[in-house]
Amino acid sequence: MAGANDSAAQTANMIVNLEKATGRSMPQWVQIAKGSGLSKHGEMVKYLQNEHGLTYGYANLVVHTANQSAAVTTDDRAALIDAQYAKGKEHLRPIYDRLVEVIAGFGGDVEFVPMKAYVSVRRGKQFACIGPATKSRFEVGIKLPKGTPATERLQEGGFNGMVSHLVKVTDPAELDAELFAWLKEAYDLA
Secondary structure: OOOHHHHHHHHHHHHHHHHHHHOOOHHHHHHHHHOOOOOOHHHHHHHHHHHHOOOHHHHHHHHHHHHOOEOOOHHHHHHHHHHHOOOOOHHHHHHHHHHHHHHHOOOOOOEEEEEOOOEEEEEOEEEEEEEEOOOOOEEEEEOOOOOOOOOOOOEEOOOOOOOOEEEEEOOHHHOOHHHHHHHHHHHHHO
8 A cells, every 4th residue: 555654654753743742642642632521533633722732733643543543554554444345345345446546646645544434545635535435335535626616426525524525436437537537636736
Protein backbone atom coordinates (compact mmCIF):
# COMPACT_ATOMS: atom_id res chain seq x y z
CA MET A 1 0.00 0.00 0.00
CA ALA A 2 1.45 3.35 -1.00
CA GLY A 3 2.68 5.48 1.81
CA ALA A 4 1.91 3.02 4.60
CA ASN A 5 5.37 3.11 6.18
CA ASP A 6 5.69 6.87 5.66
CA SER A 7 2.37 7.45 7.40
CA ALA A 8 3.37 5.30 10.39
CA ALA A 9 6.63 7.24 10.67
CA GLN A 10 4.76 10.55 10.45
CA THR A 11 2.38 9.43 13.19
CA ALA A 12 5.26 8.37 15.44
CA ASN A 13 6.94 11.73 14.81
CA MET A 14 3.72 13.58 15.67
CA ILE A 15 3.46 11.67 18.95
CA VAL A 16 7.01 12.67 19.89
CA ASN A 17 6.37 16.28 18.90
CA LEU A 18 3.09 16.35 20.81
CA GLU A 19 4.91 15.64 24.04
CA LYS A 20 7.65 18.17 23.24
CA ALA A 21 5.09 20.86 22.42
CA THR A 22 2.73 20.26 25.34
CA GLY A 23 4.72 18.54 28.06
CA ARG A 24 2.16 15.72 28.10
CA SER A 25 2.55 12.25 26.65
CA MET A 26 0.06 10.57 24.33
CA PRO A 27 -1.29 8.36 27.17
CA GLN A 28 -1.89 11.50 29.24
CA TRP A 29 -3.73 13.18 26.35
CA VAL A 30 -5.78 10.03 25.77
CA GLN A 31 -6.80 10.11 29.43
CA ILE A 32 -7.83 13.77 29.08
CA ALA A 33 -9.84 13.03 25.93
CA LYS A 34 -11.60 10.04 27.50
CA GLY A 35 -12.23 12.03 30.67
CA SER A 36 -14.05 14.75 28.73
CA GLY A 37 -17.30 12.80 28.91
CA LEU A 38 -17.74 13.28 25.16
CA SER A 39 -18.18 10.38 22.77
CA LYS A 40 -18.32 11.80 19.24
CA HIS A 41 -15.03 12.21 17.40
CA GLY A 42 -15.62 15.81 16.31
CA GLU A 43 -16.80 16.90 19.75
CA MET A 44 -13.69 15.45 21.36
CA VAL A 45 -11.43 17.15 18.82
CA LYS A 46 -13.09 20.53 19.40
CA TYR A 47 -12.84 20.02 23.17
CA LEU A 48 -9.08 19.39 22.94
CA GLN A 49 -8.66 22.40 20.66
CA ASN A 50 -10.82 24.83 22.64
CA GLU A 51 -10.11 23.72 26.19
CA HIS A 52 -6.48 22.60 25.85
CA GLY A 53 -5.16 24.59 22.89
CA LEU A 54 -4.18 21.64 20.71
CA THR A 55 -3.99 22.13 16.97
CA TYR A 56 -6.48 20.19 14.86
CA GLY A 57 -3.82 17.67 13.79
CA TYR A 58 -2.75 16.84 17.33
CA ALA A 59 -6.32 16.77 18.65
CA ASN A 60 -7.42 14.50 15.82
CA LEU A 61 -4.51 12.13 16.46
CA VAL A 62 -5.28 12.01 20.20
CA VAL A 63 -8.95 11.22 19.57
CA HIS A 64 -8.14 8.53 17.00
CA THR A 65 -5.71 7.02 19.49
CA ALA A 66 -8.26 7.22 22.32
CA ASN A 67 -10.94 5.58 20.18
CA GLN A 68 -8.51 3.15 18.57
CA SER A 69 -9.92 4.20 15.21
CA ALA A 70 -6.73 4.67 13.21
CA ALA A 71 -4.00 2.17 12.50
CA VAL A 72 -0.40 2.92 13.41
CA THR A 73 1.32 -0.14 12.00
CA THR A 74 1.09 -1.86 8.65
CA ASP A 75 -0.37 -4.98 10.31
CA ASP A 76 -3.12 -2.91 11.94
CA ARG A 77 -3.89 -1.32 8.57
CA ALA A 78 -4.39 -4.64 6.84
CA ALA A 79 -6.64 -5.86 9.64
CA LEU A 80 -8.78 -2.71 9.49
CA ILE A 81 -9.23 -3.05 5.73
CA ASP A 82 -10.03 -6.75 5.98
CA ALA A 83 -12.64 -6.00 8.65
CA GLN A 84 -14.28 -3.40 6.40
CA TYR A 85 -14.92 -6.08 3.78
CA ALA A 86 -16.21 -8.82 6.06
CA LYS A 87 -19.72 -9.79 7.10
CA GLY A 88 -21.44 -9.56 3.74
CA LYS A 89 -19.37 -6.75 2.23
CA GLU A 90 -16.75 -8.95 0.54
CA HIS A 91 -18.19 -8.26 -2.94
CA LEU A 92 -17.36 -4.55 -2.50
CA ARG A 93 -13.62 -5.20 -2.12
CA PRO A 94 -12.92 -5.04 -5.90
CA ILE A 95 -14.25 -1.47 -5.88
CA TYR A 96 -11.77 -0.54 -3.14
CA ASP A 97 -8.90 -2.35 -4.85
CA ARG A 98 -9.53 -0.60 -8.18
CA LEU A 99 -9.78 2.83 -6.53
CA VAL A 100 -6.49 2.27 -4.69
CA GLU A 101 -4.84 1.22 -7.94
CA VAL A 102 -6.00 4.33 -9.82
CA ILE A 103 -5.46 6.85 -7.01
CA ALA A 104 -1.97 5.51 -6.21
CA GLY A 105 -1.14 6.24 -9.86
CA PHE A 106 -1.73 9.98 -9.29
CA GLY A 107 1.66 10.26 -7.60
CA GLY A 108 4.10 8.73 -5.14
CA ASP A 109 2.88 11.03 -2.36
CA VAL A 110 -0.56 9.42 -1.98
CA GLU A 111 -1.21 7.85 1.43
CA PHE A 112 -4.01 5.44 2.30
CA VAL A 113 -4.80 5.56 6.01
CA PRO A 114 -7.37 3.00 7.16
CA MET A 115 -9.85 3.87 9.87
CA LYS A 116 -12.49 1.54 11.27
CA ALA A 117 -15.15 2.27 8.66
CA TYR A 118 -13.30 3.84 5.71
CA VAL A 119 -9.87 4.71 4.31
CA SER A 120 -8.64 8.29 4.39
CA VAL A 121 -6.79 9.18 1.19
CA ARG A 122 -4.19 11.89 1.68
CA ARG A 123 -1.56 13.94 -0.04
CA GLY A 124 -0.28 15.93 2.90
CA LYS A 125 -3.92 16.48 3.76
CA GLN A 126 -7.01 14.40 3.13
CA PHE A 127 -8.58 14.75 -0.30
CA ALA A 128 -10.84 11.69 -0.33
CA CYS A 129 -12.42 9.00 1.83
CA ILE A 130 -13.34 5.60 0.44
CA GLY A 131 -15.16 2.68 1.97
CA PRO A 132 -18.19 0.43 2.15
CA ALA A 133 -21.22 2.27 3.52
CA THR A 134 -23.65 -0.65 3.58
CA LYS A 135 -23.64 -4.26 2.41
CA SER A 136 -24.74 -3.08 -1.02
CA ARG A 137 -23.11 0.36 -1.43
CA PHE A 138 -19.60 1.81 -1.51
CA GLU A 139 -19.04 5.54 -0.97
CA VAL A 140 -16.35 7.81 -2.36
CA GLY A 141 -16.06 11.11 -0.49
CA ILE A 142 -14.15 13.79 -2.40
CA LYS A 143 -12.87 17.18 -1.25
CA LEU A 144 -13.56 19.56 -4.14
CA PRO A 145 -13.42 23.37 -4.22
CA LYS A 146 -16.26 25.35 -2.68
CA GLY A 147 -18.88 26.07 -5.25
CA THR A 148 -18.35 22.84 -7.19
CA PRO A 149 -21.89 22.14 -8.35
CA ALA A 150 -23.60 18.93 -7.36
CA THR A 151 -25.01 16.62 -10.01
CA GLU A 152 -27.26 13.62 -9.78
CA ARG A 153 -24.14 11.51 -9.32
CA LEU A 154 -21.83 13.94 -7.49
CA GLN A 155 -23.82 14.78 -4.38
CA GLU A 156 -23.01 17.57 -1.94
CA GLY A 157 -21.89 16.48 1.52
CA GLY A 158 -20.23 13.32 2.56
CA PHE A 159 -19.85 10.83 5.33
CA ASN A 160 -17.46 13.06 7.24
CA GLY A 161 -16.83 16.78 7.41
CA MET A 162 -13.48 16.49 5.65
CA VAL A 163 -15.01 15.98 2.19
CA SER A 164 -17.39 18.18 0.22
CA HIS A 165 -18.99 15.73 -2.19
CA LEU A 166 -20.04 12.08 -2.30
CA VAL A 167 -20.37 9.49 -5.04
CA LYS A 168 -22.25 6.28 -4.30
CA VAL A 169 -21.02 3.16 -6.09
CA THR A 170 -22.72 -0.23 -6.20
CA ASP A 171 -20.81 -1.90 -9.03
CA PRO A 172 -17.16 -1.80 -10.17
CA ALA A 173 -18.41 -0.77 -13.64
CA GLU A 174 -19.33 2.61 -12.10
CA LEU A 175 -15.62 3.37 -11.58
CA ASP A 176 -15.16 5.47 -14.69
CA ALA A 177 -13.24 8.41 -16.14
CA GLU A 178 -15.66 10.95 -14.64
CA LEU A 179 -15.15 9.67 -11.08
CA PHE A 180 -11.39 9.39 -11.56
CA ALA A 181 -11.30 12.99 -12.89
CA TRP A 182 -13.02 14.28 -9.72
CA LEU A 183 -10.55 12.35 -7.58
CA LYS A 184 -7.60 13.65 -9.62
CA GLU A 185 -8.85 17.22 -9.24
CA ALA A 186 -9.04 16.76 -5.46
CA TYR A 187 -5.53 15.25 -5.46
CA ASP A 188 -4.15 18.16 -7.48
CA LEU A 189 -5.65 20.66 -5.01
CA ALA A 190 -4.45 18.86 -1.87
